[in-house]
Amino acid sequence: MENELQSKEWLLDPQAEYRFELDPGTSVAIKLLKGNAEMFGFELLRGQTYLFGAECKAAVFTWQGCLIEVFGRPSTEYVSEETPMNAYGNLHIAFEQMRVRAKERFKTSKNNPAILNSPPERQSEIPRILVVGPENAGKTSLVKTLVNYTTRAGQGWTPLLVNLDPAEGGWAAPGAIGVAPISTPIPTCSPSNVLGTASTSAPTVLSSNALLPLGYWYGHAEVSRNPLLLEQLINNLGENVKQRQKNDELGSIAGIIVDTPSAFGGGPASTNVMRQRLIKTTIDAFKINVILVVGHEKLNVEMQRTYGSQITVVKVPKSGGVVELDLGYRDRVHAHQLHTYFYGQVIPPPAGVPEGSYSNDTFADNVLSPSSTVCGFEDLNIWRIGAPAMAPSDALPVGAKRAVSETQPDRVDPAKPGSGLLNAVLAIMSPPVNGDEEEILDRTVIGFVVVTRIDLVARKMTVLSPNQGSIAGKTAIVGSYEWQDQ
Numbered sequence: 001m002e003n004e005l006q007s008k009e010w011l012l013d014p015q016a017e018y019r020f021e022l023d024p025g026t027s028v029a030i031k032l033l034k035g036n037a038e039m040f041g042f043e044l045l046r047g048q049t050y051l052f053g054a055e056c057k058a059a060v061f062t063w064q065g066c067l068i069e070v071f072g073r074p075s076t077e078y079v080s081e082e083t084p085m086n087a088y089g090n091l092h093i094a095f096e097q098m099r100v101r102a103k104e105r106f107k108t109s110k111n112n113p114a115i116l117n118s119p120p121e122r123q124s125e126i127p128r129i130l131v132v133g134p135e136n137a138g139k140t141s142l143v144k145t146l147v148n149y150t151t152r153a154g155q156g157w158t159p160l161l162v163n164l165d166p167a168e169g170g171w172a173a174p175g176a177i178g179v180a181p182i183s184t185p186i187p188t189c190s191p192s193n194v195l196g197t198a199s200t201s202a203p204t205v206l207s208s209n210a211l212l213p214l215g216y217w218y219g220h221a222e223v224s225r226n227p228l229l230l231e232q233l234i235n236n237l238g239e240n241v242k243q244r245q246k247n248d249e250l251g252s253i254a255g256i257i258v259d260t261p262s263a264f265g266g267g268p269a270s271t272n273v274m275r276q277r278l279i280k281t282t283i284d285a286f287k288i289n290v291i292l293v294v295g296h297e298k299l300n301v302e303m304q305r306t307y308g309s310q311i312t313v314v315k316v317p318k319s320g321g322v323v324e325l326d327l328g329y330r331d332r333v334h335a336h337q338l339h340t341y342f343y344g345q346v347i348p349p350p351a352g353v354p355e356g357s358y359s360n361d362t363f364a365d366n367v368l369s370p371s372s373t374v375c376g377f378e379d380l381n382i383w384r385i386g387a388p389a390m391a392p393s394d395a396l397p398v399g400a401k402r403a404v405s406e407t408q409p410d411r412v413d414p415a416k417p418g419s420g421l422l423n424a425v426l427a428i429m430s431p432p433v434n435g436d437e438e439e440i441l442d443r444t445v446i447g448f449v450v451v452t453r454i455d456l457v458a459r460k461m462t463v464l465s466p467n468q469g470s471i472a473g474k475t476a477i478v479g480s481y482e483w484q485d486q
């Protein structure tokens with residue numbers, strides 16, 4: 001039903017979903033009028049209006065039926081009665097049972113410390129889930145749904161969401177991988193904050209925007225660019241997760257869900273060895289006990305054969321709603337993510353929705369003020385990991401060895417022509433623990449800056465940074481991401 005406010009009502013039957021895709025520069029607002037509805041497990045409040053923009057592609061799903069009102073015109077919109085949500089719901093129930101059993105066991109072991117002598121069994125009861133699948137399989141959407149259901153279970157669970165897809169741009173800039181404890185459901189509003197927003201970029205009064213992620217900087221979109229580096233960072237992340245779980249045994253019962261890049265789930269045969277090695281590293285680093293293979297028969301068989309004897313491998317159906325994202329779209333999303341990191345995000349509401357009348361649960365109306373500072377070439381210690389534009393080791397002629405190792409930090413001199421620093425995204429690293437400058441691979445990211453100007457004569461560069469703090473004396477790593485403010 002359409003009205004003069006350019007809105008349209010959609011009546012959804014139980015277990016149906018309304019899917020929409022937005023064109024660049026457009027937005028829609030959705031209001032739940034009757035019944036119940038959710039988006040990737042995030043429950044919509046009745047009467048509340050939610051804004052979506054930045055080419056968002058998503059779906060409103062209902063378990064029991066609902067009536068929604070949609071303001072604005074998506075480029076594609078339709079209702080589907082066929083969704084994999086039943087399978088996703090069953091998975092959640094199975095994981096919930098594992099958690100409840102683990103909690104019971106934990107309580108008993110407090111009264112009977114002898115039980116603590118059976119760590120492998122106890123460990124195996126906590127869900128540590130790895131999600132793999134090819135490109136555009138809906139991996140991230142499944143991960144988000146499972147994490148959101150876990151936080152809604154009413155048990156106070158705070159699962160750890162691990163993002164190993166450097167192209168995802170979760171929580172920080174694209175190029176980083178990381179982990180964040182999730183205590184409230186993650187909303188969906190635009191692809192620039194698919195996994196929620198870090199507390200440093202959003203008002204912390206909103207718990208869904210107050211995530212405290214821990215990130216490592218890989219610096220590239222493609223896994224094949226430097227798989228050895230990614231492997232080392234996954235191990236570092238795994239070590240951190242292990243430490244946290246050791247310090248908070250009860251809290252760790254909520255478990256871990258690991259989202260992976262599509263390179264883990266397939267690709268050319270030449271990358272098979274690298275792919276299998278990265279999966280093995282991930283399984284070991286996070287002590288994975290369940291592998292979910294999204295919509296890929298061959299990969300499912302491969303996982304069953306390789307890990308089926310020790311790990312539960314489950315084939316999960318792919319949703320027909322998952323959108324094929326092309327390279328142009330992914331580039332636009334990366335640019336938008338970086339813009340959002342520095343300037344925040346304002347999604348203009350569509351016609352018929354007054355300013356400020358929508359929910360601020362999402363990160364749809366938040367302005368940030370970055371600062372542009374000039375610093376001397378010597379003020380920042382800039383490194384690049386491995387040689388620039390390095391081909392993977394297995395692409396070298398047989399017997400050939402590299403001059404620079406793929407994980408060796410290489411000092412970058414901004415004064416040298418071709419330093420590749422102009423417009424480059426630099427990750428600012430936490431200070432060295434042992435004073436060893438070269439151990440930068442093992443350091444976590446504290447923020448990002450972009451080099452906007454280089455003055456070779458004055459030996460100075462202009463840097464855009466999210467706040468006004470000085471960056472003098474800091475250590476930074478440059479990857480292959482570039483960004484220009486447009």
Ligand SMILES: Nc1ncnc2c1ncn2[C@@H]1O[C@H](COP(=O)(O)OP(=O)(O)OP(=O)(O)O)[C@@H](O)[C@H]1O
Nearest residue numbers: 019057058059135136137138139140141321322323
């Ligand atoms: N049921 C659905 N209805 C509409 N859009 C959906 C649905 N499920 C997923 N999408 C959208 O499809 C796109 C791809 O989904 P998603 O990011 O989950 O896949 P992926 O397998 O993680 O992708 P990648 O290739 O980046 O690894 C996203 O924009 C997501 O919001």
